Amino acid sequence: MTSVGQIEKRIVLISVAFALTLLALTVLALNLYHVGLPTCLTDIKPFEKGELITHSPTHYELHYVARMWMFEPEDVTVPAGSTVDIYLSSADVTHGLIMPGTDVNLMAVPGTVNYARVKFEKPRDYQVLCQEFCGTGHQAMATALHVVNRQGYRVGQQAPSAGPEPNDPGYRLIKAKRCLTCHSIDGKPRPGPTFKGLYGRREEMIDGSVVTVDDAYVRESIHEPKAKIVKGFRPVMPKTKMTDAETEEIIEYLKTLK
Numbered sequence: 001m002t003s004v005g006q007i008e009k010r011i012v013l014i015s016v017a018f019a020l021t022l023l024a025l026t027v028l029a030l031n032l033y034h035v036g037l038p039t040c041l042t043d044i045k046p047f048e049k050g051e052l053i054t055h056s057p058t059h060y061e062l063h064y065v066a067r068m069w070m071f072e073p074e075d076v077t078v079p080a081g082s083t084v085d086i087y088l089s090s091a092d093v094t095h096g097l098i099m100p101g102t103d104v105n106l107m108a109v110p111g112t113v114n115y116a117r118v119k120f121e122k123p124r125d126y127q128v129l130c131q132e133f134c135g136t137g138h139q140a141m142a143t144a145l146h147v148v149n150r151q152g153y154r155v156g157q158q159a160p161s162a163g164p165e166p167n168d169p170g171y172r173l174i175k176a177k178r179c180l181t182c183h184s185i186d187g188k189p190r191p192g193p194t195f196k197g198l199y200g201r202r203e204e205m206i207d208g209s210v211v212t213v214d215d216a217y218v219r220e221s222i223h224e225p226k227a228k229i230v231k232g233f234r235p236v237m238p239k240t241k242m243t244d245a246e247t248e249e250i251i252e253y254l255k256t257l258k
């Protein structure tokens with residue numbers, strides 16, 4: 001007959017064996033397959049601004065800030081043959097960052113910085129996606145990293161689509177009021193309808209009615225965001241404090257986004 005003591009001993013032995021096997025497999029993966037372990041850098045202060053820093057023509061430091069629901073900076077371009085140190089921080093809730101085609105799979109946790117290093121050998125476009133459910137805009141939370149031919153690369157180069165920031169008071173206003181988190185000005189998909197070509201557009205609402213976007217509609221959308229919801233979108237827009245003068249400024253700017 002086996003006593004309780006012997007059974008306990010056996011259970012402890014089996015658990016220890018499991019733990020050791022796991023440890024051995026991890027060491028094997030690290031050494032044999034050169035699998036990189038993601039690192040949490042506790043000595044680096046979380047940052048609020050995303051940027052690409054050039055250390056040398058072949059070495060870059062990329063600071064990504066994840067926030068609802070975008071990555072900053074967007075559409076980064078680096079030359080082939082570069083080593084990129086990716087640092088990831090979050091400005092609000094927990095997000096994730098994966099870059100299919102690389103080993104990069106990081107968590108974006110508020111108050112911490114996570115790190116991964118990638119060497120990009122060949123020109124190619126990579127997607128940068130959020131892989132942690134972070135709310136209504138999660139599906140649309142994505143950007144791109146472009147690896148281009150070294151010959152054609154200039155330091156500080158932006159993706160062809162990303163022109164200079166518009167120098168318009170209306171643009172500065174929608175940026176300051178954080179409208180650009182959910183609306184693009186160039187037609188890119190986001191949690192909210194794009195502002196490109198919005199003014200004068202006929203939009204179908206979720207209740208089947210059709211609305212032509214004019215001053216009154218924009219005013220209502222700002223002050224009562226949930227009054228009318230465009231088909232295919234969800235009622236997630238928060239109320240934003242906006243004076244009448246600011247609202248008119250924004251309407252004038254939207255008219256220019258043809």
Ligand code: CUA
Pocket residue numbers: 066067068069094095096130131132133134135137138139141
């Ligand atoms: Cu951010 Cu999902």
